Amino acid sequence: MLVGVPKEIKNNEFRVGITPSGVQELLQHGHQVLVQKNAGEAIGFTDELYVQAGACIVEEALDIFAKADMIVKVKEPQLHECAMLREGQLLFTYLHLAPDPEQATALIKSGCVAIAYETVTDDHGTLPLLTPMSEVAGRLSVQAGCRSLEKPQGGMGLLLGGVPGVAPAKVVVIGGGVVGTNAIRMAIGMEASVTVLDKSLSRLQALDLQFGAKIRTIFASLGNLESHIYNADLVIGAVLVAGDAAPKLIKRDMLKHMKPNSVIVDVAIDQGGCCETSKPTTHEDPTYVVDGVIHYCVANMPGAVPKTSSVALSNATLPFIVNLANKGGDKAMLDDRHLRNGLNVYRGQVTYEAVANVLRLPFVPALEVIGHVSHG
Numbered sequence: 229m230l231v232g233v234p235k236e237i238k239n240n241e242f243r244v245g246i247t248p249s250g251v252q253e254l255l256q257h258g259h260q261v262l263v264q265k266n267a268g269e270a271i272g273f274t275d276e277l278y279v280q281a282g283a284c285i286v287e288e289a290l291d292i293f294a295k296a297d298m299i300v301k302v303k304e305p306q307l308h309e310c311a312m313l314r315e316g317q318l319l320f321t322y323l324h325l326a327p328d329p330e331q332a333t334a335l336i337k338s339g340c341v342a343i344a345y346e347t348v349t350d351d352h353g354t355l356p357l358l359t360p361m362s363e364v365a366g367r368l369s370v371q372a373g374c375r376s377l378e379k380p381q382g383g384m385g386l387l388l389g390g391v392p393g394v395a396p397a398k399v400v401v402i403g404g405g406v407v408g409t410n411a412i413r414m415a416i417g418m419e420a421s422v423t424v425l426d427k428s429l430s431r432l433q434a435l436d437l438q439f440g441a442k443i444r445t446i447f448a449s450l451g452n453l454e455s456h457i458y459n460a461d462l463v464i465g466a467v468l469v470a471g472d473a474a475p476k477l478i479k480r481d482m483l484k485h486m487k488p489n490s491v492i493v494d495v496a497i498d499q500g501g502c503c504e505t506s507k508p509t510t511h512e513d514p515t516y517v518v519d520g521v522i523h524y525c526v527a528n529m530p531g532a533v534p535k536t537s538s539v540a541l542s543n544a545t546l547p548f549i550v551n552l553a554n555k556g557g558d559k560a561m562l563d564d565r566h567l568r569n570g571l572n573v574y575r576g577q578v579t580y581e582a583v584a585n586v587l588r589l590p591f592v593p594a595l596e597v598i599g600h601v602s603h604g
Contacts, residue, residue, distance in 0.1 A: 229553040230260050232296025234289040235267040238303045240511035242270040242534035245300040245321070246549070247542045251281040259553045262286045262296055271535040293317075298557070300549055302541065303528055310334035316575065318557045320549060322346055322361075323572055326473040326586045327500035335573045336589075341557050345545065346498075347470055347580055348570035355470060357548070357570075359406050360540035364530040366410025366466065369493045370418065372524050373399070373462040376491040376515055382522055384489040386461055389419030396420045400456045402448065402477060402502065403466035404431045407495050409438075411464045416442045423456055453477060458485045465494040465502040472582035478503035483519035490521055497525040558598050568594050 231254060233245045244267050246254075251261045261283040265275060275285045286292050293299060293312035301321035305313070307330060313319060316339065323344035325332045335342050345357035355362075370388070377397065379385035390396035399415045401408045404426035415422045416439065425448040426432050432445040446452050457463050457478065463486075467474050474496035483505065496502040497509075505518040508527040515524050530537040548567055552560045561568040571579045577592045578584040584591035 229297045232292035232299050233263045234292050235264040241531045243302040243538045244268040248277045248281040250542045250546050251283045255282040262292050313338035313340040315339035324498045325583045342573040343570040344572045349566045360544050361530045362406035363410050366407040367414045368529050369411045369464045370414035373493045397461040399462045400460040401464045408466035463492045465496045467496045467502040473586045474499040474502045476504045480504045483521045488520045493524040
């Protein structure tokens, strides 16, 4: 199979879909890889390294989209990239379609086969291709919150861990999944006062066992949520419903009860955000203020550390990329239900129910369309 890796074009996005070592792996299986010029240059993955690994360097993204059987990216395709996709072409990347009807429409129109990293599953009930970036985003969320609390950034001028004789900042993490766990770990390391809220008692029990007396675990009822965010200096929104829009847990009218110049870092912004006042921002202009509360809503947080993120992501995605290349998209998905769970759009039809529901589009189960096209 001919695999294409275009350069990422989102604001301040320097990650790359496949590393040079990933190229070597694909060549070992008899495949060819096209990499756009300078796709990994910013993080030290030079064109020379890709050539040494066996890739062909291509000047323009248009040529990669025109020639490749499968496009491997990091971030969702921008609209003009969607226009370059063709009927039956595989697209393997993060999509986050629930809050993005324009992209969904463009993918449907293209007729491509779009598989989303964030909805691929595994035997443990986790999302293995979302996990590495959730780990990065969770850890970065605390760094971003620390920075936003600094006075020159508009914050209240608070050091997260305090100093002897001065109380530490109060950090509230909403959601105890991968993002939340990694945020907790970083906040504890910085000696903040940490509280986590979650609706799952079993998850709270697991966090209690993991972190012990270093955190407080609270059931996420509305009353508990309000009382804790009102007293928080930093709130980390770490809520995830796989493939679906994030629930709006922090309402607009709650902001006026929060501390002036407190900070919300909404890591759920990729899925629309868990705060009613959240809107996507960029690394270039990461924050804005609503009702005296600073909002940090960068939609590609792991892009701030693109070398770490690219290697971590490639480690997770490469086995799936090789499987898709070896078998072809249809057979790979028919043979592997976890990869099939990643299928969001198939030749003009939406095959992920949560996406179809939130965007009010017709839903067709993946097995129906793959089976029809493969055997019809």
